[in-house]
Amino acid sequence: MNSAQATWLSGGRLHLHHGPIDMILGIDGPGREAGFRRASHRFATLLQELVDDLPRLRAAHGPMPGGETARAMVRAVQPFEDRFVTPMAAVAGAGADTILAAIREGPEITRAYVNNGGDIALHLGPGTTMRVAMAGGCVELTHADQVRGVATSGWRGRSQSLGIADSVTVLAHSAGAADAAATLICNAVDLPGHPAITRLPASDASPDSDLGDRPVTTHVGALSRSEITVALDHGARFAETCRARGLIHGAALGLGPEMRTIGGLAVPSSPQQPDLTHA
Amino acid sequence: MADRVREEKIRCDACPVMCYIADGKVGACDRYGNVGGQIVRCDPITILDRRLGAGGEVRPFLAADWDGSLSGEDVFVSGVGAGTTYPDYKPAPFIVSREIAGADTVTVVTEAIFSYCGVKVKIDTDRHLGEEAAAVRAEGEVVGHVTTSEYGSQMLSLGGVDHLTGGSKSEGRTTCDALLRLCQGAAVDLDIDGGAPVTVQAGCAPIVNGKREERMRVGCGSAAIGMFASQWQGHVDDVVVVDDHITGVVSEHQAGKVLDWPDTGIRIKGRRSTPGRYFQVAGPGRGWGGTDIDDPLTILNPWLGKKGARPGLTLLMVSTTGEHAAYYILDDDLVPQPAKMPEILQASVDLIAQNCEPALCTVMFQAGAGGSLRSGVTRNPVLLTRSVQSGETRVTCGGADVYVWPGGGITLMVDVTAMPEGSFGYVPTPALVAPLEFTLPHEAYCRLGGHDDAVRSVADIVEKGGEYGSDVRMVKGKRDE
Numbered sequence: 001m002n003s004a005q006a007t008w009l010s011g012g013r014l015h016l017h018h019g020p021i022d023m024i025l026g027i028d029g030p031g032r033e034a035g036f037r038r039a040s041h042r043f044a045t046l047l048q049e050l051v052d053d054l055p056r057l058r059a060a061h062g063p064m065p066g067g068e069t070a071r072a073m074v075r076a077v078q079p080f081e082d083r084f085v086t087p088m089a090a091v092a093g094a095g096a097d098t099i100l101a102a103i104r105e106g107p108e109i110t111r112a113y114v115n116n117g118g119d120i121a122l123h124l125g126p127g128t129t130m131r132v133a134m135a136g137g138c139v140e141l142t143h144a145d146q147v148r149g150v151a152t153s154g155w156r157g158r159s160q161s162l163g164i165a166d167s168v169t170v171l172a173h174s175a176g177a178a179d180a181a182a183t184l185i186c187n188a189v190d191l192p193g194h195p196a197i198t199r200l201p202a203s204d205a206s207p208d209s210d211l212g213d214r215p216v217t218t219h220v221g222a223l224s225r226s227e228i229t230v231a232l233d234h235g236a237r238f239a240e241t242c243r244a245r246g247l248i249h250g251a252a253l254g255l256g257p258e259m260r261t262i263g264g265l266a267v268p269s270s271p272q273q274p275d276l277t278h279a
Numbered sequence: 280m281a282d283r284v285r286e287e288k289i290r291c292d293a294c295p296v297m298c299y300i301a302d303g304k305v306g307a308c309d310r311y312g313n314v315g316g317q318i319v320r321c322d323p324i325t326i327l328d329r330r331l332g333a334g335g336e337v338r339p340f341l342a343a344d345w346d347g348s349l350s351g352e353d354v355f356v357s358g359v360g361a362g363t364t365y366p367d368y369k370p371a372p373f374i375v376s377r378e379i380a381g382a383d384t385v386t387v388v389t390e391a392i393f394s395y396c397g398v399k400v401k402i403d404t405d406r407h408l409g410e411e412a413a414a415v416r417a418e419g420e421v422v423g424h425v426t427t428s429e430y431g432s433q434m435l436s437l438g439g440v441d442h443l444t445g446g447s448k449s450e451g452r453t454t455c456d457a458l459l460r461l462c463q464g465a466a467v468d469l470d471i472d473g474g475a476p477v478t479v480q481a482g483c484a485p486i487v488n489g490k491r492e493e494r495m496r497v498g499c500g501s502a503a504i505g506m507f508a509s510q511w512q513g514h515v516d517d518v519v520v521v522d523d524h525i526t527g528v529v530s531e532h533q534a535g536k537v538l539d540w541p542d543t544g545i546r547i548k549g550r551r552s553t554p555g556r557y558f559q560v561a562g563p564g565r566g567w568g569g570t571d572i573d574d575p576l577t578i579l580n581p582w583l584g585k586k587g588a589r590p591g592l593t594l595l596m597v598s599t600t601g602e603h604a605a606y607y608i609l610d611d612d613l614v615p616q617p618a619k620m621p622e623i624l625q626a627s628v629d630l631i632a633q634n635c636e637p638a639l640c641t642v643m644f645q646a647g648a649g650g651s652l653r654s655g656v657t658r659n660p661v662l663l664t665r666s667v668q669s670g671e672t673r674v675t676c677g678g679a680d681v682y683v684w685p686g687g688g689i690t691l692m693v694d695v696t697a698m699p700e701g702s703f704g705y706v707p708t709p710a711l712v713a714p715l716e717f718t719l720p721h722e723a724y725c726r727l728g729g730h731d732d733a734v735r736s737v738a739d740i741v742e743k744g745g746e747y748g749s750d751v752r753m754v755k756g757k758r759d760e
Contacts, residue, residue, distance in 0.1 A: 019294025020308040051295040206307065207288055207299045222419035256449055 004047065006040045016040065016099070018047045023099060024115045029125070031108030039114070042102035046095060057087045058210035069098045076176040079247055080184050086210040092159075093151045093179025096121035100175075114175075119151040119182075121175035134169040134252065141171075147249050149175030153186035154254075160202050160209060160216035164231060164255065165189035168239075171249040171263075181239075181248045189235030189253060196221030223256060232260045239263075291318045356740055357678045358388045358714025359702050370730035371655035376721060377737050383721040385734055387656045394710040396646035397438025398461050399692070401429065402477065402485045403495040403638035405523065405569030405599065408433050409474025416470045420453035421446075425471060431495045435469070435479075437461070443709055455709035461642050462695045462703040462711065475565065481642035482696045488565055494635035496599035500527035500568070501556045503599055506634075507627060508534040511595065514623050517543040518595045521578065521603070523561065523569035531555035544588030544613075546580035568598035575605060582613040589613075595624050601632030641694065644676070644703075648689040648715060656717055658728035663717065664689055666727060672719040677702040 004018035014036050016023040023043070027035045046069065053070035056062045065071060072094040073087035096114040100121035103112045112123040113130065122130060124143045131140050132150050141147050152169045155161040161183070168186040172178035191197060199215035209216075223231070232255055239251040239262045250263035288299045291306045291313075298306035305312035312319060356375045373388035402408065408425060409415075415423040415435055423437030442454040460467050466480035478486035485492045497503055500522030508529050511518050518529040529535040530543045532555025549560035560578050564571025572578060575596040582588035590611045597604040606624060607615035620628075653660035666672040667689050674681050674689065679697035684690040695703075704712040725731050 019296050020306070048295050051297070054296075206304065207301055208307070257447055 004044045006043070014039070016043045018043070021047055021095060022117055023096065025099070025103070025113070027103060027109060027112040028128075029108045029110035029112075031106050034106050035103040035109050035112065038102045038105055039099050042099055046098060050091065050095070057091070058208070060084060060086050069094050072097060072174075072176050076174075076180040079245065080180065083184065083187075084214070085180070085184060088210040089183040090176045090180040092116045092119040093121070093149060093175035093177070096175040097149070116175070119175050119179045120149065122148050122150070124148070134167075139171070145249070146173055147171045148173055149178040151175055151178035151182040153179075153182040155186070155217040155220065159183070160205065160211055162187040162211070162214060162216060163190045163235070164197055164217055164220045165235060165253055166256070167252075167254045168235065169252045170239075171251070172247065173249070177247060181242050181251070185235050185239045185242065185251055185253065188238040189231050189255060191223070191227055191231045194223070194227070196223060225258075228256050228258050231255055232258060236260050236262060289313055289316060289318065293318065356386060356388050356716075356737060357675075357699060358390050358716050359677050359699050370733035373740055374730055374733045374735065375737055375740060376734045384718055385721050385724040385729065386716050386718040387724075387729070388714075388716050389652065389655055390704075390712050391646075391648055391652050391715040392706055392708070392710050392712050393646040393648070394444060394708060395440045396443075396458070396644065396711050396713075397423070397436065398458055398695075399643045399645055400435040400437060400461070400479055401432050401641040401643075402435065402479065402487075402492075403432045403636070403640070404485055404487055404492045405431065405496050406487045406492070406565045407474065407523070407563035407569060407571075408435075408477055408487065409471035413474055414472040416472070417457040417467060418453050420450045422450075422454040422457050422469075425474070431498075437469075451709045455705050455711065458711055459703055459705050462644055462713070464696065464700075479640045479642070481640060483640060484638050485640050490565075492638040494600045494602065494632060495638045496522075496568075497601075497631055497634045498599065499525040500599055501525045501532065503527060503597075503631065504529050504532045504555065505534045507631065508532070508538060508540070510627050510630070511624070512538050512540065514621065514627075515595045515606075516541075516592045517545055518597065519545070519547070519575070519578075520597055520599060521560070521568040521570060521572075521575050522599045523563045524558070525552065526557045526560040526568075526578070528555045528557070542587040543592060543594075544583035544586035545594070546583060548578050548580055567603045568600070575603070576607070576615055579615070582609065582615075584613060593618075595620075595628075597628055597631060599631075600635050601628045601630075604628040642696070643692050644695050644711075644713065645690070645692045646711070646713065648674075648691060652715075653689075656727075656729065657724075658730070662727045666719060666723065667717070671723055672717050675716045675718065677714040678716070 004016065007015045009015050009024065014025040016025065025036065025039055049067040050069060053065040053067050056065045057070055057073060064074060073090040076090035076094060077085045077087050096116040096119055099114045100112060100123055103109055104123055109123060110125040111128045111130065114121045120132065122141065124130060124141060126143050129140055129142045131138050134152065149172045150169065152167055153161060154167040155164055156166065163186045165186045168182045168189065170178040170182040170185065172181060197217060198219035200218045201213040202209035202211035202216045203213055205216065232253055235253045239253065242248045243263045253260045288301045291298045291300050291311050293311045294308065296307055300306050300313040302313050302316065356373055371387045371389040375386045375388060377384060411425055411427065413425045414421045415425060415437060422442055423435055426434045426436050438454055438458045443451050457467050461479065461481060464481050466478050468476065468478050470476050475488045498506065500520035503520040504527035511529060520527040526547060526549065528545060528547060530540050530545060535555065547557045547560060549557040552558050561570035561572045563569060566573045567575055588609060590609055590613065592609045594607045594615055604620065606618050606620035608618045610616050653663045657663050663672065667674055667683055674683055674691055676693045677698035679693055681691040681693040702714055706712060
């Protein structure tokens with residue numbers, strides 16, 4: 001069995017990899033080196049801890065698990081008890097939060113991020129800011145913002161989705177909270193029964209899926225502008241209630257050519273630039 | 280290695296998640312999958328082995344199983360699964376030395392990310408697919424356009440950098456998806472503005488308007504007259520070969536004249552080009568011979584008695600594929616009446632059909648490899664371009680021969696069906712990823728400023744693999760003898 005691996009990337013970033021987990025870490029401040037050491041040390045056992053609680057984490061209900069990250073996952077999905085969700089909806093974000101917490105345990109960390117496959121936990125010391133690139137543009141976060149987590153969900157992503165959003169990006173107080181909300185808002189962007197949308201039982205695509213036989217989206221065909229608006233309306237309504245309940249700070253929902261933002265999340269509209277970097 | 284739970288699912292032990300993976304699926308990591316009951320890394324470097332027989336196309340290959348008997352001439356390390364070293368200041372993932380016919384050669388192996396790429400599609404059909412320059416759509420997005428009509432086929436140009444990265448995000452994504460599926464040999468549904476829906480699959484018959492195209496026409500209407508005139512003589516008084524390009528009439532055609540074929544008083548609507556050859560007899564369409572007509576008699580004007588028309592005169596009308604045919608006899612008013620086709624004429628119609636080749640779709644991947652990728656090959660990129668243009672460096676994609684366009688840069692074209700399965704991938708740029716190999720004499724490689732210190736032997740690569748894992752799969756080259 002392969003164990004956890006750590007590799008340096010360009011720009012002084014650290015890549016942590018174990019099984020399905022890939023995290024990219026960046027740390028600023030005099031305590032940087034020690035921070036990376038704490039992160040790698042914490043990462044070494046992360047996957048095994050999650051695996052130990054896996055049956056509970058794949059179930060919608062059950063006792064509070066023992067592991068630090070597993071408990072955070074259960075707490076992240078608790079506010080959404082009214083609909084089907086398992087703690088796995090928060091696995092990437094909660095994992096990022098755990099590693100970020102390890103980084104923050106020591107002194108002199110001015111700024112840090114843990115990017116777990118697109119779900120990002122942030123530490124912003126006084127006076128620092130961070131630009132986070134997301135679908136549709138960039139958002140700049142400051143120490144004064146309460147945002148410490150950014151997560152994105154979409155039906156094309158590695159995780160399965162019950163909805164049809166190309167991307168839902170959520171800003172929240174932690175990456176775990178953002179991850180859970182993004183998953184559920186993404187599910188809410190939907191056109192039930194639409195013939196252009198192909199779905200398969202989740203367990204067909206991956207036998208261990210926590211979604212069981214629920215139909216996950218495998219293809220979204222051509223939709224009209226008005227259908228896109230209806231689907232985004234569904235998602236935006238749910239995102240608004242999340243914001244009103246204080247679960248998220250903001251969200252950006254994308255489907256086809258349309259982008260909808262919630263909660264004063266100013267997404268600068270950046271004109272599409274052809275990316276010719278590979279030419 | 281594998282702990283069986285249910286018959287078809289096996290448990291992966293690559294990491295603590297221990298996914299159960301069904302045959303043909305991958306685990307949560309997207310890296311390990313179940314291929315025929317064994318856990319293998321999904322992106323192994325692919326090596327073409329001329330000694331592998333037909334049948335076992337994909338074999339997981341472990342260094343421990345290797346008998347050490349590979350000789351350089353038998354195997355070719357392909358770029359499939361090689362990975363890339365973009366932005367290419369590093370040497371390409373594999374730089375392989377081997378002997379070919381006694382000469383010391385080097386093959387530089389990489390997977391290239393092609394932002395500038397597309398496919399040229401040749402569709403063997405006479406049916407009207409769309410006007411030249413009409414937009415071609417996949418999933419409602421414009422992914423290319425109709426180009427020229429060729430002999431018996433029609434050409435589409437799909438993809439290209441303007442569709443991939445120059446339009447909307449959704450256009451780029453849809454284009455990339457359509458290109459990827461076409462290159463992987465999957466069937467792709469396309470719609471042509473003002474034309475017909477067509478299903479394209481490399482190496483398979485096109486499906487136009489829901490109807491599978493079986494045959495490619497034997498030639499234009501005039502060519503068909505030339506080929507079959509002598510076989511019709513004595514069995515029928517006149518023959519019209521209906522075609523959307525050139526409709527032929529045997530009694531007027533030069534091929535009939537040299538056989539002293541008598542006049543029949545037939546008159547064709549349309550513009551006469553030379554005797555017995557008519558343009559614009561009908562509009563293009565999906566009826567007889569690629570025209571818009573379902574009743575071939577509509578292309579005839581009243582017959583002229585003074586030019587030879589007479590009651591009882593017989594007429595064969597046939598399309599260029601032999602797919603449509605009808606036999607008529609003029610009545611007392613010189614009006615053609617349908618009649619049962621004599622057997623000898625049916626045989627000639629069948630002969631036309633037999634002379635048609637099977638209609639296929641050809642998908643040629645076209646891409647430019649002229650950019651920074653060259654620096655993974657040599658430290659002086661333009662020397663590589665010149666070496667390729669002079670023929671000293673041979674370029675292949677997954678071991679398949681490519682055509683390199685004369686002129687500047689390295690713009691190549693390759694038949695996707697000649698490449699190993701699983702050759703193509705994509706990155707979200709969006710751009711396609713395809714294997715690419717440069718093979719040249721070792722001495723020339725050093726002269727070009729090659730990364731000579733990164734050169735490794737085939738045996739070393741099979742044993743140790745590369746940066747992206749040590750797994751290797753051995754497949755049979757598709758175009759090997």
